[in-house]
Amino acid sequence: MGDLFTDQDFEWEVLTRPAALHGGKSMRARVRRPGLPETERDMTWSAHERVEIRRARCPDQRLKNHRAGAAAPGHDAVAHHRERGFGVAPTPWEDRPMAVDRRYVALNDAERKRLESFIARCSDADLERAMPAGWTVAATLAHMAFWDERVRVLFARWEREGSAPPPEDEVSVDWINDSAKPMFLALPPRRAAELAVKIARETDRAVERLSDDMLARNAAAPQPLNVVRATHRREHLDEIEALLR
Secondary structure (H helix, E strand, O other): OOOEEEEOOEEEEEOOOOEEEHHHOEEEEEEEEOOEEEEEEEEEEEOOOOOOOEOOOOHHHHHHHHHOOOOOOOOOHHHHHHOOOOEEEOOOOOOOOOEEEOHHHHHHHHHHHHHHHHHHHOOHHHHOOEOHHHOEHHHHHHHHHHHHHHHHHHHHHHHHHOOOOOOOOOOHHHHHHHHHHHHHHHOOHHHHHHHHHHHHHHHHHHHHOOOHHHHHHHHHOOOOOOOOOHHHHHHHHHHHHHHHO
16 A cells, blocks of 8 residues: 556555455555545556556655655656646756646646536536435535635635645545535535536636746645646546436
């Protein structure tokens, strides 16, 4: 547990021991993007699928390597950069300027347009459909909006006050989601859907406009704010569209 691998161009951390499913034909484990608790999810692979796992390093060494702008042994610079949520790509020479990576802008745009298209064709009955653990489609969209808005608000405060947000208490994520669920469920379904689009647009604009300096400071933080909002949206849109098929 704590080992790392790359999937869909992102770095993932393994949180649980893989469990065999379907008579050993597939494997499942709980994973998340390092330092980004809102991305936590179950991931399943075919048993014959090859997954390259990299052993976890000491957290202090990972942070030290990151702040120095260097990749750790056995960990290439691109992969090291990905696990920080994009922002600044390390370069081999300390005296060279850091190259700002803004690929996240295109990724966010693509998943936001997917969200807009989905909501435009979604009926009120679709939005009211039940999902696991007492959620509905509309409440899940409101949940997506909540985590988008959190990133926008924290970056705005960081820029205004000049100090980074405190490290997130990852244990709190579950109770935050559970506490917010009744309020999400109380929203009129169509209003929740419209809010998801509105906040996605505002958040995407906010993270696209971040200065190179702010992206560099975020990338150097122990727990960077996730500018790749596409990851969370993709996860839930995949779940919702599978349900409605």
